[in-house]
Amino acid sequence: MQGTVDGFSYGVITPIAAFVMACLGSALGLRCVTRSLRAEQSFKPGWLSLGAASIGSGIWTMHFIAMMGFQVRETPIGYDVPLTVASLAVAVLVVSVGVFIVGYRGSAPAVLITSGVITGLGVAAMHYLGMAGMSLEGQLHYDTTIVTISVVIAVVAATAALWAAVSVHGFFPSLLASLIMGVAVTGMHYTGMAAISVHLAGGAPRTGAGAFADSLPSIMFPMLLGPLVFLLLAGVVVMFDPLLILGDGEWNETPARKRETNRPELTEGPGAPGATSGTRTVPGQEPPRSYRW
Template sequence: MVTVHNFTYGVFNPALGYLMSCLGAFLGLRCVTRARVHEGRAKALWLSLAAVSIGACGIWVMHFIAMLGFTIPGQSITYNVPVTIVSMLIAIAVVGAGLFIVGYGDGSLARLALGGLVVGIGVASMHYLGMAAMIMPDTMSYNPVLLALSVVIAVVAGTVALWIGTWVRGIGATVGASLVMGVAVSGMHYTGMAAMRVHHGAMAAMHGGGASPVAFLFPLLLGISVLTLIMTLTITMSPSEEEVREDIAMRERMELLQQRAASGEPRLRQRSGGIHW
């Protein structure tokens, strides 16, 4: 079995990956709070933005940053770019599916469990597809117990994330929930990495091609920086959940006053002294 290093640069990669996971979770949860007070296209848009935030920034980017710290002494590792991109799309799609299952459901535990199962299995699939995208001269296998544990962690993390998105309100609660989600996502990733076994072998003829991890770094940081800026500006400039609720309540009061005024118009013509409620 080949010796591998998951922490080549010390705590830098896991710490940065955790921070990005928390950031993606925070932005995504703020989008979910906006979705709770909207209907129609606006609700679908906010849930879609939440899926991109959590799936791309909170999960996929965390995986990629952590993988920058993965090395095999004496070997170069490259990545199949199309497969890597597909893994990102899977992360966004499954988080979106879970959010829509719960967001458009009746709030039942069955819907929450279904959404969590979809998200968890999807996130695990993203992780192992991302691992399969590695191009190297050796072969990989997985410890079945640790692999199963990583899937269980992913399902639990997905369910908790959807539950948090349904109930958490306020900046403080969102920050706390984001920290918990970051731990869950990182825990799933490193459990999956602990399950991996690398063996000398038989893929030397296939080795070559692909993109190096560093080749991903600049476009990744640029893309995530732009995405984070756009998401932050969008959330900051949009009305908060409380402001939207207050606006809805104000409009309902105005409509009620108009209805009462309209119903009192005949009496206004018949009696002096103004409108009688």
């Protein structure tokens, strides 16, 4: 007997909330990776770690907020806590590998493709490991073609996000990149969910399924609380970073301007700024000043 799968039992509330969390995690993560490019070597691993944890936590939180709207009408759904926590660990660890590769190796095409594939596979592994943590009176079956499409979406989204992290310098362009990333990650989730069919064990629906579904938010909320608190703290760290408050003007410095800034102080002579060959000091007139460039 096939179960009746409903991925939107709460209407548009869960998709919108999931999308917001995906965008938040992506925005924080991209900003941290961008910030690491300007950090001293001693602080670089910290920014990259914070960025990877933000992206991983945001994607994981998106997944399980969306799953709160998923139900099989004929049977209740539970979650295996160790597997659920393991899916979070996989998301953070695998995303960290991709982020650190880009952070230390740069944005060469081969580097971006390698890190994007690793990160995208990590996102897909998180999704399907989380699905494996579901317990219900039946078996999940997946459409191989749709699963493949969902993995491709994850890899493309991860590659685009990592490219944006090292190439897009500016708050609002980064915000736009995070919105695109949020659309891609949420799309990957619902594409993967479209691949599911449920074959129920036994012929009759189990009683009490509706009551269990009503209590699902109270079961999932404690597991979501940790990542939500982390994302809040990460947001505070990013928003109070001095370079973010001061703006992005430093990114607009040209290499020539930076060389001029580092030149030693020029005082007198033909090479001094504002000085011309044969300049004389007229009585009663202030001599040319020296400037530091």
